Amino acid sequence: MIFDLLLVAALLWSAVQALTTPDLFRAVVLFIIFGLLMALAWARLDAPDIALAEAAIGAGLTGALLLDAVAHLHKKRREQSP
Amino acid sequence: MRTLLNVTVLFLASAFGLALGWLILDLPVAAVRLPEQVTAQLEMSGVVHPVTAVLLNFRGYDTLLEIAVLLLALLGILALPRHVSDHQHRPSSANPVLQTLTRVLAPLMLLVAGYVLWAGAHRPGGAFQAGAVLAGAGVLLHLAGLLPAWATPGRTLRAGLAVGLLVFIAVAVALMAQGTLLQYPLSWAGALILMIEASLTLSLGLILAGLYLVLTDSGVQK
Amino acid sequence: MSSALVYALTGAALFVLGMAGLILQPHLLRKILAFNIMGSGIFLMLVGVAQRAGTPDPVPQAMVLTGIVVAIAATALALALARQLLDMNGEMRLPEEKTGKDRLDV
Numbered sequence: 001m002i003f004d005l006l007l008v009a010a011l012l013w014s015a016v017q018a019l020t021t022p023d024l025f026r027a028v029v030l031f032i033i034f035g036l037l038m039a040l041a042w043a044r045l046d047a048p049d050i051a052l053a054e055a056a057i058g059a060g061l062t063g064a065l066l067l068d069a070v071a072h073l074h075k076k077r078r079e080q081s082p
Numbered sequence: 083m084r085t086l087l088n089v090t091v092l093f094l095a096s097a098f099g100l101a102l103g104w105l106i107l108d109l110p111v112a113a114v115r116l117p118e119q120v121t122a123q124l125e126m127s128g129v130v131h132p133v134t135a136v137l138l139n140f141r142g143y144d145t146l147l148e149i150a151v152l153l154l155a156l157l158g159i160l161a162l163p164r165h166v167s168d169h170q171h172r173p174s175s176a177n178p179v180l181q182t183l184t185r186v187l188a189p190l191m192l193l194v195a196g197y198v199l200w201a202g203a204h205r206p207g208g209a210f211q212a213g214a215v216l217a218g219a220g221v222l223l224h225l226a227g228l229l230p231a232w233a234t235p236g237r238t239l240r241a242g243l244a245v246g247l248l249v250f251i252a253v254a255v256a257l258m259a260q261g262t263l264l265q266y267p268l269s270w271a272g273a274l275i276l277m278i279e280a281s282l283t284l285s286l287g288l289i290l291a292g293l294y295l296v297l298t299d300s301g302v303q304k
Numbered sequence: 305m306s307s308a309l310v311y312a313l314t315g316a317a318l319f320v321l322g323m324a325g326l327i328l329q330p331h332l333l334r335k336i337l338a339f340n341i342m343g344s345g346i347f348l349m350l351v352g353v354a355q356r357a358g359t360p361d362p363v364p365q366a367m368v369l370t371g372i373v374v375a376i377a378a379t380a381l382a383l384a385l386a387r388q389l390l391d392m393n394g395e396m397r398l399p400e401e402k403t404g405k406d407r408l409d410v
Contacts, residue, residue, distance in 0.1 A: 019325040046360035048206035056214035099320035132362035155377035159384040293380035
C-alpha cells in the first residue's frame with residue numbers, strides 16, 4: 001500500500017510537471033517518465049498485458065513521436081530566426 | 083483576462099474532479115460479474131489467457147474496429163501534403179557503435195516479437211505487444227541510419243499494412259453463415275485466433291512504425 | 305480502501321489535470337500531451353473501478369489495451385496536423401489563441 005501511494009504521488013507529480021514545465025523538451029521527457037510510471041501502475045493492478053503495451057507504446061513510441069516533433073519545431077525556429 | 087480564465091478553469095476542474103472522486107467512492111456493486119463469466123466461457127474460446135480470449139474472441143469486433151482505426155490514422159497522415167524531395171538522405175550522424183548494436187538487436191527483437199505473439203495464447207502477451215516490439219525495431223533501425231523514412235509506401239508495404247484488417251474481415255465474413263459475428267467454431271478457434279493474431283502483428287508493427295517513419299523529417303528533407 | 309480504488313481516484317485526478325491543461329495551454333504540442341494524460345486517467349479509472357473488489361478483470365483490461373493503441377494513432381494524427389499548421393503559419397498554436405504569446409513558449 002505504501003508503494004502504491006508513493007507511485008500515485010509520483011504519477012501525479014510527473015503529470016503536473018509535464019503540463020507546466022516551461023521548456024518543451026523537458027515536458028516531453030517528463031511525459032515519457034509518466035508513461036513508464038503508468039506501466040508500473042498497470043503491473044500493480046494485475047494487468048501485465050497493459051503494462052507491456054504501455055511501456056512499449058505509451059512511453060516508447062509516443063515518446064519517439066513527440067521528441068521528433070520537438071526537434072522539427074526547433075529546426076523551424078532556427079530557420080525563421082537565423 | 084488570462085488570469086481570470088486560468089482561475090475559472092482550475093476552479094471548475096477541481097470541482098469536477100471532486101465530484102468524480104465522490105462518484106467513484108459511491109459506486110454500487112456491479113450487477114454482472116464479468117470476470118466469472120469470462121472464466122466460465124474460457125474453455126470455449128480456444129486460448130487459455132483471459133485477456134487474449136476477450137480481445138480476439140468474446141469482443142473480437144472491438145479489435146477488428148481498432149485495426150481499422152489505426153489504418154485510417156496512417157492513411158490520414160499519408161494524405162496530408164508533405165514536402166517530399168528527390169534526395170532521401172539518411173541521418174548522417176549515426177554512430178557506428180549504434181549501427182552495429184542495432185544490427186545485432188533487430189533480429190533479436192524479431193525473435194522476441196515472435197515469442198510474445200505465440201505466448202499470447204496462454205500468458206500475458208499477444209498481437210498488440212508483439213506489434214509494438216516490431217515497431218520499436220523499425221524505429222531503432224531508422225535512428226541507426228539503416229532504414230530510410232517512408233516517402234510513399236510501395237505496393238508490398240501497402241499489402242503488409244492492410245493484411246491484418248483483410249484477414250480479420252475475411253474470417254468474419256467466412257463465419258457469417260452461422261448468423262453471429264465472429265463466433266469461432268470450437269475446434270478451429272485456437273488456429274483461427276493464431277492466424278488472425280499473426281497477421282495483426284505484422285500490420286500493427288508496420289502501421290505503428292509507419293506513424294513514426296512517415297512523420298519524421300530526418301529522412302525526408304524539405 | 306483497496307489499492308485498485310486508489311488508482312481509480314488517481315485516474316480521476318489525472319483526467320481533471322489533463323482537461324485543465326488541454327484548455328489552458330495554448331501550444332498544440334502541450335495540448336497533445338494533456339490529451340494523452342487525460343486518456344491515461346480514463347484508462348486507470350476503467351480498470352481501477354472494475355477491480356475495486358480485488359479480483360483482476362480481463363474485460364476492461366482488454367478494452368484499455370485497445371485504447372492505448374488507438375490513443376497513439378490519434379496522437380500521431382494530431383502531431384501530423386500540428387506540423388502542417390507549423391509549416392503553414394510558422395507557429396504551433398491555433399489562430400484563436402492570440403493572447404497566448406505571454407504563456408509558456410518553446
